[in-house]
Amino acid sequence: MGMTMTQKILAHHAGLPEVKAGQLIMSKLDLVLGNDITAPVAITEFNKIGIDEVFDKNKVALVPDHFTPNKDIKAAEQCKLIREFAHAKEITNYFEIGEMGIEHALIPEKGLVVPGDVVIGADSHTCTYGALGAFSTGVGSTDMAAGMATGESWFKVPSALKFELTGKPGPWISGKDVILHIIGMIGVDGALYRSMEFVGEGLANLSIDDRFTMANMAIEAGGKNGIFPVDEVVLDYVKEHSCRDYTVYKADPDAEYDAVYQIDLSTIRPTVAFPHLPDNTRTIDEVGDVKLDQVVIGSCTNGRIEDIRVAAKILNGKKVAKGIRCIIFPATQKIYLQALREGLIEQLVEAGAAFSTPTCGPCLGGHMGILAKGERALATTNRNFVGRMGHPESEVYLASPAVAAASAITGRISNPEEIAD
Amino acid sequence: MEAQGTVFKYGNNVDTDVIIPARYLNTSDPAELAKHCMEDIDSEFIHKVKDGDIIVADKNFGCGSSREHAPLAIKKAGVSVVIASTFARIFYRNALNIGLPIFECPEAAVGIAAGDEVKVDFDTGVITNVTKNETYQAEPFPEFMQALIKAGGLINYIREQKAQ
Numbered sequence: 016m017g018m019t020m021t022q023k024i025l026a027h028h029a030g031l032p033e034v035k036a037g038q039l040i041m042s043k044l045d046l047v048l049g050n051d052i053t054a055p056v057a058i059t060e061f062n063k064i065g066i067d068e069v070f071d072k073n074k075v076a077l078v079p080d081h082f083t084p085n086k087d088i089k090a091a092e093q094c095k096l097i098r099e100f101a102h103a104k105e106i107t108n109y110f111e112i113g114e115m116g117i118e119h120a121l122i123p124e125k126g127l128v129v130p131g132d133v134v135i136g137a138d139s140h141t142c143t144y145g146a147l148g149a150f151s152t153g154v155g156s157t158d159m160a161a162g163m164a165t166g167e168s169w170f171k172v173p174s175a176l177k178f179e180l181t182g183k184p185g186p187w188i189s190g191k192d193v194i195l196h197i198i199g200m201i202g203v204d205g206a207l208y209r210s211m212e213f214v215g216e217g218l219a220n221l222s223i224d225d226r227f228t229m230a231n232m233a234i235e236a237g238g239k240n241g242i243f244p245v246d247e248v249v250l251d252y253v254k255e256h257s258c259r260d261y262t263v264y265k266a267d268p269d270a271e272y273d274a275v276y277q278i279d280l281s282t283i284r285p286t287v288a289f290p291h292l293p294d295n296t297r298t299i300d301e302v303g304d305v306k307l308d309q310v311v312i313g314s315c316t317n318g319r320i321e322d323i324r325v326a327a328k329i330l331n332g333k334k335v336a337k338g339i340r341c342i343i344f345p346a347t348q349k350i351y352l353q354a355l356r357e358g359l360i361e362q363l364v365e366a367g368a369a370f371s372t373p374t375c376g377p378c379l380g381g382h383m384g385i386l387a388k389g390e391r392a393l394a395t396t397n398r399n400f401v402g403r404m405g406h407p408e409s410e411v412y413l414a415s416p417a418v419a420a421a422s423a424i425t426g427r428i429s430n431p432e433e434i435a436d
Numbered sequence: 437m438e439a440q441g442t443v444f445k446y447g448n449n450v451d452t453d454v455i456i457p458a459r460y461l462n463t464s465d466p467a468e469l470a471k472h473c474m475e476d477i478d479s480e481f482i483h484k485v486k487d488g489d490i491i492v493a494d495k496n497f498g499c500g501s502s503r504e505h506a507p508l509a510i511k512k513a514g515v516s517v518v519i520a521s522t523f524a525r526i527f528y529r530n531a532l533n534i535g536l537p538i539f540e541c542p543e544a545a546v547g548i549a550a551g552d553e554v555k556v557d558f559d560t561g562v563i564t565n566v567t568k569n570e571t572y573q574a575e576p577f578p579e580f581m582q583a584l585i586k587a588g589g590l591i592n593y594i595r596e597q598k599a600q
Contacts, residue, residue: 039580056464056504060591065598082462089462139502139526155504155530157590164594169580203449204496208525237496239525292449379458379501398500400453407457407476 017267019175020242021210024150024264028133036174036271044074045149046127047162048136050118050375051079055093056156057137058100061163069104070166076108076127077101078118081375086382116347116373119143119231119315124347126257130245131264135159135168140315140397142233146226147253148245148263153234173239175210176201177272180217182281187431189325190225191317191395191415194232195286197278199296206238209273212266213243217280223252224321231316232397235293285430287393288413291401299418299430309392310335310423311404312416313344313371314378317395320350322416326368327359329420329435335367336426342369342384344376368423380404386411393422437558439516439537440566441489444474444481445550450493451500452527456509458501469505470512487514490556492548494520498527504534511536517556519563519574521545532581535589539563539574547572558585 018026022034029040047069049057054077061069069075077097082090101109108127115121119140122128130148134141139153154168162168178197198205211233213226221229226243233241243249245263253261284298312318312326323345335341343363345351351373354360360370377384378396386392386405392412394404399411412428421434454477456469463469474481491510497520498506507530510518518531521542531538537558544563548554552567561574577585587593 039578052458052461053502053504056508059464063591064594087462093462093464137502137504139500141502153502153526155502155507155526155533157504157533158529161533161590161594203499204522204524207496207522234526237499237524379453381458381461398451398453400451400500402457402476403453405459 016271017269019210019270020212020244020264020266021150021175021240022172024131024133025170025172034172036172038172039169040172041167041169042133044135044162044166044168045132046074046076046134047159048076048078048118048122048134048138048141049159050081050138051083051090051094051097052081053137053156053159054097057159057163058096060157060160064160064164066164069106069163072105073107074166075106075163076122077106078110078115078121080115080117080373081379082381083374084112084372114348117315117318117375120319120346120350123147124256124349126259129253129257129259129261130249131262135162139234140231142238142240143227143231143315145230145233145240145242146223147249148243150240150242152240173208173210174273175212176206177275178211178213179275179277180213180215180280181277182217182279183220184280184283187285187417187435188283189415189417190221190228192283192286193280194229195288195296195413196283198232198236198294199286201236203235203292203294204237206233206236208239211236211238211241213241218243218246220280222321223248224319227319228316235397285415285418287418287428288399290399290410290412293397293399293413302428305412305428306391307339307393307422307426307428308390309384309386310339310341310419311377311384311392311394311396312419313346314375314396315346316397317416318344318346318350320353322395323350323354323359325416326420327362329417329431330366330368330423331362333366333424335423339423339426341367341423342371342377344371345373347373377404393419393428395419438556439488439490440555441516442486443490443492443548443550443552443554444485445548446477446491446493448494449496449499450477452498452503452506453500455498455506456503461503461505464505466508466512469509473509473513482513485513485515488516489514490554491515491518492545494545495522497523499524502526504530507531507534507536519544532584533590541572541574544572544574
């Protein structure tokens with residue numbers, strides 16, 4: 016029987032001719048990643064193993080992005096621990112404030128992931144790099160410690176769900192609407208332990224940024240990874256950002272899938288996930304009157320240049336509604352600079368939005384936009400769990416940058432099709 | 437090995453943000469984390485939980501972030517074992533890796549109620565509801581995972597491998 020794309024990558028990295036769903040394997044790792052929340056625990060565990068060096072100082076990446084720029088003394092201490100470890104172990108890919116960005120936008124941008132890689136990261140959204148045809152998945156700090164020490168990790172080979180995409184999405188529809196639609200359809204555990212493989216002619220109508228957003232939220236359906244085939248769009252991105260050799264894997268024609276879903280992109284509507292789960296979705300036509308206090312545009316899900324461009328396109332020449340705090344976070348310094356050069360930051364600031372340095376900040380209720388009791392935010396982030404952005408009695412609604420920008424203008428959840436010129 | 441304790445019962449999709457809210461993640465000290473364990477879903481939990489007590493939940497326990505702080509907080513709060521219909525995959529790995537015993541058992545998740553006295557045999561996977569006089573059989577772990585558990589977690593396992 017044939018293998019899925021994910022199974023082929025894992026088989027190769029385990030040195031096996033073939034693997035089957037459910038099989039436990041030991042895989043070689045091409046990159047091990049951690050951030051300022053998870054790496055401190057990993058460093059403590061690494062030190063218990065009793066070895067001096069990491070397995071490969073070029074294959075470990077440390078990105079202090081969550082509570083940075085340091086939000087308080089404890090956060091500063093955690094970042095200091097990582098900085099000192101990176102220095103002592105001569106970690107090549109440590110990114111300090113000023114060059115850092117949100118890890119899942121930064122790592123591909125720095126060319127650290129290419130097609131065919133196996134990547135683990137002590138952050139659940141590590142699955143983002145599946146957009147480049149790599150197997151990448153989130154793990155905990157102890158797995159990160161073991162990965163840094165040995166360059167290997169154990170995996171249970173996943174079975175897969177296949178999503179066959181056809182058609183062309185409407186003008187204000189993005190990868191965010193597609194993935195929210197899918198999570199709404201299969202549920203927050205609909206892909207539990209499994210791969211989500213996205214295929215089909217509709218991919219030609221999804222940009223690399225759309226695909227990063229979709230792979231990023233595979234974990235929100237419980238998925239082990241989300242993965243896309245390597246086409247021209249991927250290769251253009253990879254060649255621009257990396258000089259590493261890559262390997263293109265394709266699913267076998269007779270690969271087995273637990274389920275196959277057909278999705279016509281032309282039928283997808285702007286989609287919003289209501290509190291308190293990402294699968295609690297409604298189309299914009301079913302939203303009703305939802306008044307907001309805050310709009311957040313950014314995060315590892317939607318802080319890329321296309322996202323900032325869409326926000327600027329809608330907000331340019333308009334004003335953020337009185338009483339709404341609209342906060343925009345580009346995901347990396349490069350994206351920040353690009354937005355600056357394209358004049359987008361000026362347009363957004365003129366419209367009354369706050370424009371921030373890159374940080375995960377408000378997405379996980381860290382800092383830079385925390386909600387009070389009873390407050391409501393619409394965010395382009397990835398989770399709307401109880402207390403995610405602040406007070407346990409606050410609410411988070413998830414949507415695309417287009418819906419977010421339109422909603423910032425009206426002060427209530429709004430359809431970009433009606434707001435945009 | 438076995439554990440016995442009083443059950444705290446929760447529903448579907450208990451996420452890591454309610455197990456340990458991110459606002460407390462500026463430390464990785466398990467004792468500090470444990471003080472806020474389950475705070476946003478059950479503010480009484482940390483005041484009532486005793487050493488050896490057991491958490492039982494429905495589907496997808498531990499969904500959301502990769503924070504190992506979640507199983508660390510639960511373990512340090514004194515919980516001896518978590519039983520659920522299913523676990524989110526990163527939580528599952530993390531629990532095994534840090535040596536927090538977990539069992540997948542849909543029948544137990546249905547049969548056990550809050551406050552029940554429950555006994556778990558780690559070797560056989562037999563879960564006994566002392567209050568209701570019922571037993572449930574959990575899925576046994578594959579051999580490799582049993583080795584991890586026996587070693588007391590992944591780091592000890594690697595140290596043992598290195599020593600050999």
